[in-house]
Amino acid sequence: MDWGRAKNVLIYAFLLLNLVLGYQLWNDLEEQADSNLDYTSLEGSTQMIMDDKGIKVLAKIPNETPELPKISYRFVDGRQGGKITELPEPVDSKLIWTPKELQNALKSSLPDIANYSYDEVAGSEGMFVLHPLVEGQWPLFNIDLVLYYSNQKIISYMREDIEISSVSDEKEQRVLSASKALGNLIENYLPEGSVVKEIQLGYYGQVFDSDAHLPVTPAWRFMLESGKEYYVQGISGDVISPNTEKSKE
Incomplete structure (x- = not known):
């Protein structure tokens, strides 16, 4: 047996293995960084409550706080649900x-x-x-x-076809940050063991069987792994849980 050649093969094999393991470690760390919540956007007291209640956040916290108007909409042909x-x-x-x-x-x-x-x-x-x-x-x-x-x-x-209109006498207002909205939920509303899997900014308002224009406001939506959802109004900060049809202020 050519021990010199075998030694070189072993060295190259170990180098290749180290490269593969190093890449895997780097990839795992990158995925972990992408999936972990940036806790620095939450207050320290909120982080402590989050740990005490066993709450997990699997969604990235958006950092945008755009200025958005209040709007209204109406059902074009009446509500046909x-x-x-x-x-x-x-x-x-x-x-x-x-x-x-x-x-x-x-x-x-x-x-x-x-x-x-x-x-x-x-x-x-x-x-x-x-x-x-x-x-x-x-x-x-x-x-x-x-x-x-x-x-x-x-x-x-x-x-159901709708027509969206702006509220002419309302100025655009900067929305509440997602981190503040989430902090309020963690401290006051989310049950123990909750897992937040999605955070998104949009519009939300009550739905009525009416031909009139219905007002809606910017809101952060927080979806839990359990299927429950919470909306935090982007201007007032009021919290709504449609699953229980209860508004919490």
């Missing part, structure tokens, strides 16, 4: 969509699909959920476009 329309041609579906893929798949059947935002966490078995966009960017959470699928085909949809 529950009217399902069959698609002319079933569309191939899959379990996970990117917004662009969803738009491309449905633009022939729903030409205005680009005006809606795909809500990955709000869907359930047999249905995808989207929301109309305010100013092309912020989802109006309490209005849904529901896509129904079966046997890997999107076969029908349900939506």
